[in-house]
Amino acid sequence: MDNPFEKALALIEQAAQIDPALGGEFLARMRVPDRDIRISISTRMDDGSTKIFEGYRVQYSNARGPYKGGVRYHPLADIDEVKTLALLMTLKCAVAGIPMGGGKGGISLEPEKLSKAELERVSRGWVRKLADVLGPAKDVPAPDINTTPEIMAWMNDEYMKLTGEKTGATFTGKPIEVGGSEGRGVATGLGGFYTFLGFREKLGLPGKCRIAIQGFGNVGANAAEIFSKHGHKVIAVSDSKGGVLAEGGLDIKELLEHKKKARSLAGFPGSKNITNEELLALECDVLIPAAFENVITEANADKVRAKAVLELANGPTAAEADEILQKKNIPVIPDILANSGGVTVSYFEWQQNLAGEHWSEAEVFEKLKKYMSTAAKDVLAKSREWKTTLRMGAIILALERIRAAM
Numbered sequence: 001m002d003n004p005f006e007k008a009l010a011l012i013e014q015a016a017q018i019d020p021a022l023g024g025e026f027l028a029r030m031r032v033p034d035r036d037i038r039i040s041i042s043t044r045m046d047d048g049s050t051k052i053f054e055g056y057r058v059q060y061s062n063a064r065g066p067y068k069g070g071v072r073y074h075p076l077a078d079i080d081e082v083k084t085l086a087l088l089m090t091l092k093c094a095v096a097g098i099p100m101g102g103g104k105g106g107i108s109l110e111p112e113k114l115s116k117a118e119l120e121r122v123s124r125g126w127v128r129k130l131a132d133v134l135g136p137a138k139d140v141p142a143p144d145i146n147t148t149p150e151i152m153a154w155m156n157d158e159y160m161k162l163t164g165e166k167t168g169a170t171f172t173g174k175p176i177e178v179g180g181s182e183g184r185g186v187a188t189g190l191g192g193f194y195t196f197l198g199f200r201e202k203l204g205l206p207g208k209c210r211i212a213i214q215g216f217g218n219v220g221a222n223a224a225e226i227f228s229k230h231g232h233k234v235i236a237v238s239d240s241k242g243g244v245l246a247e248g249g250l251d252i253k254e255l256l257e258h259k260k261k262a263r264s265l266a267g268f269p270g271s272k273n274i275t276n277e278e279l280l281a282l283e284c285d286v287l288i289p290a291a292f293e294n295v296i297t298e299a300n301a302d303k304v305r306a307k308a309v310l311e312l313a314n315g316p317t318a319a320e321a322d323e324i325l326q327k328k329n330i331p332v333i334p335d336i337l338a339n340s341g342g343v344t345v346s347y348f349e350w351q352q353n354l355a356g357e358h359w360s361e362a363e364v365f366e367k368l369k370k371y372m373s374t375a376a377k378d379v380l381a382k383s384r385e386w387k388t389t390l391r392m393g394a395i396i397l398a399l400e401r402i403r404a405a406m
């Protein structure tokens with residue numbers, strides 16, 4: 001059962017075994033996406049040649065509102081990965097308590113191999129192929145791995161030109177200048193921090209925690225800055241090439257500067273180079289996977305020595321690893337709760353665009369904090385009600401909300 005989608009389905013089946021109301025016809029409905037679309041995007045390259053890229057959009061469920069979810073650019077992006085992430089988005093929006101359904105998209109490409117102009121053309125091409133099924137009331141994409149606010153601006157511009165749409169609410173995660181929301185860039189990391197605050201005491205974690213973060217992109221780097229700004233010690237971070245460790249805590253601002261110049265984390269003064277596997281096995285209070293799915297696996301879960309795991313990536317813990325962590329009494333604050341801050345501020349952006357408003361950063365943060373702490377309380381209550389893990393509690397909560405909407 002190596003297919004990631006089958007594994008995600010196993011989770012909702014498990015939820016239906018715990019709460020029988022989630023079985024039967026409802027479960028049958030939840031097992032299949034509303035639509036999965038595969039497109040080919042014929043793109044003119046700078047040298048005059050034409051290259052065909054494979055793109056995707058999976059619209060999983062709109063029972064609670066328009067399909068919502070990011071678009072990822074990655075060489076390994078494929079329809080099964082996108083379908084799995086679209087199901088996770090459906091659950092995530094329901095946990096977050098926002099009136100949105102779930103979707104996900106992608107293009108299989110290596111971003112560093114394309115020029116900026118090529119990247120713009122392939123991004124606009126993705127929109128041209130999918131314009132009919134997108135829109136503020138239909139499907140609202142956003143950034144994900146390797147997609148930036150600038151890419152959202154190109155996509156939104158293409159959509160508005162093609163359709164005459166005027167509000168700009170078809171894409172979220174846009175730059176502020178073209179209708180983006182204050183706070184969207186830091187929202188996933190900040191939402192993760194608010195979630196951590198909701199659980200810190202309950203999980204018996206110290207007031208000042210030692211944190212290890214895997215991933216130093218938008219989510220990981222912002223989380224690192226936010227945790228250290230609030231007095232926690234970020235002792236290690238890593239990216240795809242490897243990481244750095246400093247038991248006394250890393251200066252994140254300086255580390256960002258170093259990475260920009262050196263194009264790598266390695267060699268940061270006052271730190272020791274480590275591998276990703278070493279980072280996952282560090283003795284610390286909170287381990288934060290903030291990059292890809294399936295990084296904590298059957299092979300390494302036993303080596304995890306953190307007191308808790310906060311999932312800021314989507315699907316970072318494989319099902320077998322989840323069981324191992326449970327046996328080791330290491331609580332996992334699940335992705336569909338912990339990383340829902342990003343999509344929550346996306347929802348705020350969509351609302352602002354539709355109303356022609358622009359909210360202050362303080363207003364966005366205050367609203368985000370409210371949504372995150374409500375979601376954390378609801379998930380905790382659900383996991384206690386059914387005497388199950390936080391992940392299962394979150395999934396049951398989401399499915400109950402989706403079922404009620406249907």
Ligand code: GLU
Binds near residue numbers: 068069143144145
């Ligand atoms: N890509 C982000 C996620 O996985 C954000 C999605 C959105 O804002 O729609 O949650």
